Amino acid sequence: MAYNEKDLRNKAEAYLKAERQEVFSKEVETELTQGNWESLYDRFYTSLAFGTAGMRGVIGGGTNRMNSFMVRKVTQGLSDYLNHTSKNPSVVIAYDSRRYSDLFANEAALVLAANGISVYLYPDLHPVPMLSFAVRYLQTTAGIVITASHNPSQYNGYKVYWRDGGQVTPPHDFSIAERANAVKAEDIKEMSEQTARSKGLLVPVPEKVDEAYYHTALLGLRRPSLVQDSPVKVVYTPLHGSGNIPVQHLLNKVGITCIVVPEQQEPDGNFPTVPLPNPEHPKAMEMAIALAKKEKADIVLGTDPDADRLGIAIPLDAEKTEYQLLTGNQIATLLVDYL
Structure with missing residues (x-):
């Protein structure tokens, strides 16, 4: 050319x-x-x-x-x-x-x-x-x-x-x-x-x-008794982004156990552990799901670098040996059902 x-x-x-x-x-x-x-x-x-x-x-x-x-x-x-x-x-x-x-x-x-x-x-x-x-x-x-x-x-x-x-x-x-x-x-x-x-x-x-943000977020809980000091165990990954502190803070406030993927906890703009920092992408959630299997977590959460996108995986069996990543439509359906 x-x-x-x-x-x-x-x-x-x-x-x-x-x-x-x-x-x-x-x-x-x-x-x-x-x-x-x-x-x-x-x-x-x-x-x-x-x-x-x-x-x-x-x-x-x-x-x-x-x-x-x-x-x-x-x-x-x-x-x-x-x-x-x-x-x-x-x-x-x-x-x-x-x-x-x-x-x-x-x-x-x-x-x-x-x-x-x-x-x-x-x-x-x-x-x-x-x-x-x-x-x-x-x-x-x-x-x-x-x-x-x-x-x-x-x-x-x-x-x-x-x-x-x-x-x-x-x-x-x-x-x-x-x-x-x-x-x-x-x-x-x-x-x-x-x-x-x-x-x-x-x-x-x-x-x-x-x-004020944390206070407002906690006030938004429609049925706080459902989650207050809940036995639910969460595995979470911020995918090297900005969601780590606020997500941990809010889950800790309501007494939910939150285990963060250690290799993906620190902010890093090179995103060294994932090809694409999208929590809706299976590859991005592999480490979190592996940790969930080890910890027998009840739910897996992941956020993208600016934490306005959420990925969720749930166990498929009582022994929590396999997990399924939910689609955006499935997550929306669950949110509407809760509200």
Whole structure:
């Protein structure tokens, strides 16, 4: 395939001027030096799109990759939209265990702050359900989660939530995308973290928000006596993601024994024990089911990296020697029956 080398070089050089993180810019610099036009074409033939599911892509240098520049570009578009539609807008930001999630969360926070938007930033990993709650509890205009959900480890992403705690829907998503696509590198406003914090534009999410979330979640139990100090034994895997602390905390609060798969307990954006961190995928739940057989667990639970997707396996016999992974429809049926 013939490539327009001049056009690709111009796009690459423009990106290099705008990208502040060396880890991404060095990839592009190396390929320019080597004349790797096929790879450069893949990095620059388009830009990552923003939609209802936010922005998601392979981590790396280029406009068709997930990197610091693209996060800042989209955040400037979001900032423009928030300042256009809201008075004194505010945003809360969370991130999961994926590679560079904490960096991207901080970059987004500083662009928002540079645009005069108040930002609450979680100081550590928090899953999507807790971010959704925080948006409503803190009454912010919007929320951001840095995550690529259950995609492979080479991906990361950027999800936007509206004031109702749900992901942005029309017309907000279209308007944000339109403004983000129009942003040029020189349009992106900047502010140092020290300045943002000293001006009170960037603050940590108060600890009381987590406490309120746990309290609200426990209040949601329709028949708490069914689970309080229950003899049920749970084997759980967070699949190296952000669900470990909240899931263990809530199960412990109601007195349910929770055994976590040790090899998958620690956050790790490389997801070294699974080909795909999707708890609905049999391969991802193999270690949890093996542990369940050993522990004779009554149920197996698994969450994806941002803990908004749940996998469940149940024993097929009284001896608990075999387990079956439930489908999404089966889980929904059980939830409706409980409610």
